[in-house]
Amino acid sequence: MYNSVKKKFKTLVLAVAAQGLLTSTVAFADESKYGFGRTATQEEIAGWDIDIRPDGQGLPAGSGSVADGEGLYEAKCASCHGLFGEGEGRWPVLAGGEGTLAHERPEKTVGSYWPYASTLWDYTRRAMPFTAPQSLTADETYAITAYVLYLNEIVDEEFVLSKENFSTIKMPNEPNFFEDDRPDVKNTTCMKDCKDPASIKVVSTIAGVTPLEHLEEGAAETAAEAASETTHGKAIYNQSCAVCHDHGVAGSPKTGDADAWGDRIATGTEMLVKRAITGYVGDEGVMPPKGGNMSLSDEDVAEAVHYMIEKSQ
Ligand code: HEC
Numbered sequence: 001m002y003n004s005v006k007k008k009f010k011t012l013v014l015a016v017a018a019q020g021l022l023t024s025t026v027a028f029a030d031e032s033k034y035g036f037g038r039t040a041t042q043e044e045i046a047g048w049d050i051d052i053r054p055d056g057q058g059l060p061a062g063s064g065s066v067a068d069g070e071g072l073y074e075a076k077c078a079s080c081h082g083l084f085g086e087g088e089g090r091w092p093v094l095a096g097g098e099g100t101l102a103h104e105r106p107e108k109t110v111g112s113y114w115p116y117a118s119t120l121w122d123y124t125r126r127a128m129p130f131t132a133p134q135s136l137t138a139d140e141t142y143a144i145t146a147y148v149l150y151l152n153e154i155v156d157e158e159f160v161l162s163k164e165n166f167s168t169i170k171m172p173n174e175p176n177f178f179e180d181d182r183p184d185v186k187n188t189t190c191m192k193d194c195k196d197p198a199s200i201k202v203v204s205t206i207a208g209v210t211p212l213e214h215l216e217e218g219a220a221e222t223a224a225e226a227a228s229e230t231t232h233g234k235a236i237y238n239q240s241c242a243v244c245h246d247h248g249v250a251g252s253p254k255t256g257d258a259d260a261w262g263d264r265i266a267t268g269t270e271m272l273v274k275r276a277i278t279g280y281v282g283d284e285g286v287m288p289p290k291g292g293n294m295s296l297s298d299e300d301v302a303e304a305v306h307y308m309i310e311k312s313q
């Protein structure tokens with residue numbers, strides 16, 4: 001079907017070319033390819049093509065000062081984002097939070113987190129104010145962007161932001177964004193004499209997740225075994241046992257604590273597995289059957305126990 005359409009198209013172009021009408025009719029041939037739609041106009045494309053790149057490419061002409069931005073921000077943004085960018089209620093915070101990224105509850109704001117000022121310009125024009133997106137003029141967007149940068153102490157109060165000086169703005173957190181250098185992301189593409197894809201073997205596997213059918217016989221078993229022995233036991237442990245055993249909660253022996261485990265391990269793996277499956281009331285507390293997760297199979301529990309013993313010797 002596709003081929004016959006293509007043939008027809010070729011014939012059409014050839015016939016037209018022969019008549020010396022090529023340019024005027026190619027557009028027609030294009031539009032009729034799928035039998036619907038039309039070519040977008042320049043204005044329509046311009047309406048969609050509004051992204052701004054980190055170096056400022058794509059910015060429209062214009063400028064705006066921190067001073068102008070202050071009034072605009074107070075009128076159009078502060079009701080949600082707070083007078084100083086601190087966020088009203090649960091609306092997003094736009095300023096502050098420097099130095100909190102490594103904290104347990106990092107405060108990610110334009111100043112503490114965003115790598116490029118272009119995102120602020122682009123986002124503000126594209127999506128804000130929340131109730132009237134794309135209502136700001138270019139100059140208003142420059143002014144409000146300048147003001148939000150000022151709230152984050154990135155520019156001073158005299159600053160006037162413009163298309164020309166935009167690329168001089170450096171965001172504090174930019175150096176912490178870098179290209180992923182792991183080989184599966186950053187590698188040279190093989191262009192000739194490349195390995196037969198069928199000969200490539202998966203070396204790291206997650207039991208129950210990584211498909212193993214494609215591995216050679218033997219290799220599959222080894223990989224599956226290795227995966228289930230450690231990875232699976234660890235996964236079960238993390239899911240159903242760690243809540244108590246990671247920190248010795250409720251009198252449980254802490255995983256990794258050789259003293260707490262010494263005598264227990266001496267009673268034999270078999271006994272420990274049995275008690276973990278059926279549950280056990282000891283001197284220290286209550287070990288619930290299968291850690292309370294009855295959807296685990298006996299093998300699952302055994303692998304978790306093996307993992308715990310291995311960690312606690
Ligand atoms: C009616 C409330 C409201 C107003 C007014 C408003 N915003 Fe927002 N703003 C939001 C909400 C909600 C989000 C989060 C949107 C989302 O995550 O999809 C947001 C997100 C943002 C963000 C991204 C924050 C982040 O860290 O992800 C910026 C920047 C921003 N607004 C700037 C502005 C500016 C500048 C104005 C004024 C021109 C403005 N907003 C006006 C509600 C508002």
Ligand code: HEC
Pocket residue numbers: 236237240241242243244245249250251252253264271272273275276280281282283284285286287288290291292301304305308
């Ligand atoms: C609600 C907390 C809790 C959870 C969840 C839990 N355990 Fe325990 N576990 C205990 C306590 C308490 C003991 C110690 C009982 C005693 O000796 O007094 C224990 C003891 C053990 C022992 C040693 C038994 C012995 O004979 O000394 C093993 C093995 C064990 N747990 C395995 C597991 C495994 C595997 C899981 C997950 C499937 C798990 N536990 C989940 C609380 C928990």
